[in-house]
Amino acid sequence: MENEPANERWIHQRVWLRWTRLWYGLIFLWAAGLAFNLGSWRWALWPFLSFAAFLILGSWLRRIEPRIGGTLAFFLGLLLLAHNVVGTWWPFFVTRFPYIAQGIARWQGRADIVIGVNLACDTALQQSLGQYALASQDADAANLKAEFDALIAARQMGRYGAAEESRERGLLQRYQQLIQRSANLRHMISESGCTIDGFSPIPPLFGNNQPRAPGSAAADNSKPPTPRVDAKRVRIKSSDPCLIR
């Protein structure tokens, strides 16, 4: 650069180069401030960095190889551009193939499980998580499955962003809460230590012939106390250790 003539054209180019560098730096900081590493903004990072590398490399090539430096920098830049274009559109193209799409979905499914089992839960809870996913016919589980299916479809369509990731974490936490609740309930039964298996010796306060106050619930047939009863679908197995024979 020291050997170049300090004519008007050279000065003009230097000034433009200075302003170009300044604007380029400002745009880069603006993109960085918008957290381009999140969501679709991350795609803005690589063109900026690639362009910066291309300018530096091109300048260096022209300096060490004045004859072919410009041509070499041009082809390298072209290769970089082609790489970025293919890399950008390749996912939209490749997900059209059914086997590849299913493979990606399976891989992402395993990633979901890894995230799910690492939500600060113990081994028993992890097992319950799997059992819940496989065995539960509960409406809540069905809703969860439908929402997870929607997220997987979003992945396949290339629409999986920060919002979907946040939604997935919320679903997994809800999933964990359901499992934790079931585990707590089992714990309360298994550790209750109850032994009462007949009626209480305490006599009833009201006999069958006891007069009832008018207006009370027992006298009012429109509001009978209706306890909720749920029958078990499966009968008790005779091999159960809790059973008295």
Next chain:
Amino acid sequence: MRLKSGERNIAVVVETPYSAAGIVPDQALYGHLKPGQARLITDLFKHDLITHGYFNDMYHGDKELVGVALDASHVDYLIRFNPGAVELPFS
């Protein structure tokens, strides 16, 4: 918890506070129950069931919790009773 084969094992779960008069409504209710051919289990759960709000969930028809309770306890029937939701003669 002791279950008995050949009889219907019925768990009765009542959510009720201790009254000021020293009358325990749930025990009064248990006194009314005639076992007959059934085996009544009146303290299936620890009291945590109520403090954690699980009883309330089951009372309002949470099928998942009821299913877990039936499977884990091996009882045939689970009767949930909330005197606060109805007007009892002794309340």
